[in-house]
Amino acid sequence: MDQNAVDEVLNRPLSRELLARDLARLAFIAPDGTPRSIPIGIFWNGTEIVMCTATNARKLPALRRNPAVALTIDTESHPPKVLLLRGRAELDLVDGIPDEYLRWNGTYEMTPEQRAEWEEGVQSLYDGMVRVVVKPTWAKLIDFETTLPTAIEELMRRQRDRQRA
Secondary structure, eight states: OOHHHHHHHHTSHHHHHHHTSSEEEEEEEOTTSOEEEEEEEOEEOSSOEEEEEETTOTHHHHHHHOOEEEEEEEOSSSSOOEEEEEEEEEEEEEESOOHHHHHHGGGSOOOHHHHHHHHHHHHHHOSEEEEEEEEEEEEEEEOSSSOOOHHHHHHHHHHHHHHHO
């Protein structure tokens, strides 16, 4: 998928809404060759998804070995709204707490006191983190109204063809 096509999908209003969410599922291949899909906090900076993790996270050796990843960002309501992304993870070791880590928690409902306590706990736990940065190289938006999963689109096309015959 060329970058213009990716950007067209990512610039749709519904995609922007989904990219503003705090959580996604990250899929990757573990060192033992088996697939993994984990929930992870995300921050969209306008061109990349940024995820932050502990320096000893078990996903890091897998991402170093095979940086190909997929992300799913979706809603819990019906019909679901789904943004599917693919790209390559770049790992960036940083001292302290990355700004994105503090920002992705911004939409959770916390009182100012809860927020201060949470930030204090984060600051005392981590002396550094790894930023996992993914620039989407493929994107698909599914809203089940104007866009559908590819397999469903294909079945509907076959059905129309049969009805015309």
